[in-house]
Amino acid sequence: MANKQQRALTLMTWNVKGLNHPIKKKKIMTFIKSKKADIVFLQETHLSPQESDKLCRDWVGQVFFSCGSSQSGGVAILIHKQLQFKCSRTVKDEDGQTLLLLAEIQGQEMTFINVYIPPGSNWTIYKQIFDLMVNSQGLVICGGDFNIRLNPKLDVSGASISSNALTKKCNQLMEELGIIDVWRELHPKNRDYTHYSCPHRTYSRIDYFFMFSNDCTRVKGCQIKTIDLSDHTRKVQWKLNSTILNDPILKQKLREEIKDFLELNDTGEVSQIILWDTLKAVMRGKIISMTSHLKKIKLQKLVNLQAKLKQLQREDGYKGTQKKIIFLKLENTILKIKNPQTKIMENQLEKIQEITCLTVHSEVRFTSL
Template sequence: MTLNVKGINHVKRRKIVSSLKKDRVQIALLQETHLTDSEHLKLKRDWVGQIYFSSFNSKSRGVAILIHKNLPFTLNAIVRDTDGRFILITGLLYGEQILLGSVYAPNTFDRSFYSNFLAKTSSVCPSHVIIGGDFNCGLNPETDYNPPKCQPPSKMAKATMDVCSDLGLFDAWRVCNPHVKDFTFYSRPHFSFSRIDYVFVSRSALERTRGCLINTCTLSDHSSVSIEFLPPYYDPLSRHWRLNPALLSDPEFVKYLEDQWELFLSTNDLPGVSASTLWEAGKAFLRGSIISFTSAKKKSNLAKQLVLERDITNLEREFKKSSSVSVLKKLDAVRSALDQLLTQKAETGSYAIPSLKDK
């Protein structure tokens, strides 16, 4: 989860740590901590097993990364910005190299910040990258602001997109929510909403992303952004999600997939978006759509199964009392329906949630 905390004092420190624990956060990327080095260390409490930070002073900037004590992360290197704008760490997570970063970009264009951030990040960048933070700009003036802005992207937005392009990073929330309009910050002076907080991930990390959400704004004037990220596995044969081919014989599924693809293209096939970026984002979107479809089907079929089992129990009880032929016919019909449902599941595995360990 990434969150601009807008300053931390003694009471707020406990509230933040408690809230992150409640939400079962394992990696927290914080911005605008407004803490000194010694005060940052006080965040290492309760569930927090490791903390990495870059301080500026007690009134501005400051970023931190909190890691759960049960998460098997082994540190390799730390890259700190002396101005308290970003902190990058690399290490082993479940046996694979990963880079985690927390970023607080300037609220006015500063070319040196972006060049410095790009240089520092590219020098330690592995294949798995998760960078979250407040980048102080909406990437798309039409969709990331309300009221929308009828103007080209700002210099900060262009610089942010250039950095992401150079590092091969994707906007996880937009990929997971291509047709949703939501925001992370409300400006009271301007009476406007904007989406300026992001989680940027590499292609390999995107393949392991199960979802990305903008959460309710509670502890700050920013909403947090959370990402559900599947950890890597040691068995290389179990790392890739596979489509259940039985789904392709279901007309309902095929129609659903066609509609989702048309929706994705209508939202994302825009000038300036390269074909490779569109394809990679499209694959991630379709995977999420398929998982959503199969999950809904599984829940629906499970509900049907429970109803049929309940009906069988009631009819059996009634038949034992009455020995009625009509009740027996009803019982046979319900048993047959349940048998067909279970047979379909056993033979094809249709509508089961795709697993990383399938095949």
């Protein structure tokens, strides 16, 4: 009998910091779709039950959620439409901080737990989450924003800090229960971060995927990827981007196109109104063509800048004032390229949002005795 091809399951977790604004929500949902993840954990959706139902309009697949308020909390789990996902049990809390799904995927029983723990939470909250994992069934995957640095020496940029009582308790309980931090298990000595604190000027890793150590062999990879979405938006309806007129070369080309059009068509045989409307339609096509070419150049610049940004982020925790200045300039340049009309202020560069991606085997493995 031919062996069936292995089915890899990709999960993604992301603290979206609110989905209230419709254009921001559309951008985020479009970005998520482009990543083609099977299961997506979202934290801090800030959506009411009515607004959470609207996620189904933007996501073709199953949507589960636990609602908080319009200012805080709220978690959601998105299931890709092509995934054979049969949910048999849903558990959620009243504060919109925890969502548990017990499901069957291709005959494999699995439990998914999406968690958002607010900053300053006490030990009881963390213990409840770990106890929830222990009492869950099947392959257990717990992910989300935990607002804790389990390894202060590696999970914080700059000078290392000592572990506090909460960190020590979490690490001790995880060791006793056989729970592992998946990313750290695969990258024991690496530095990478999922959050930037503007007031403290520090980077930290506070978003995790947790699993039991016995299931670690199923994991194919776990990565932290950069997101550079901007909240600044523009109307969908086509409108002349006046900033292109700052380009003298492009402006000269437009002058030549207008001159050529008038020499060819302004013969006195058509009214000036028709001539004007036709000119606008033709120039619109010309401008779209020119700006499309400029967009390709801009996208290539973005790719290069993002690579430099990621490289700088990995370098020794951003030590030195000069490196911080370079880093902020790169962020500034990226946002300016994406929207030239945006005035970049320092408080708009609060953090580089990150997503953590996890890939596991969803099929059942058998061992011959």
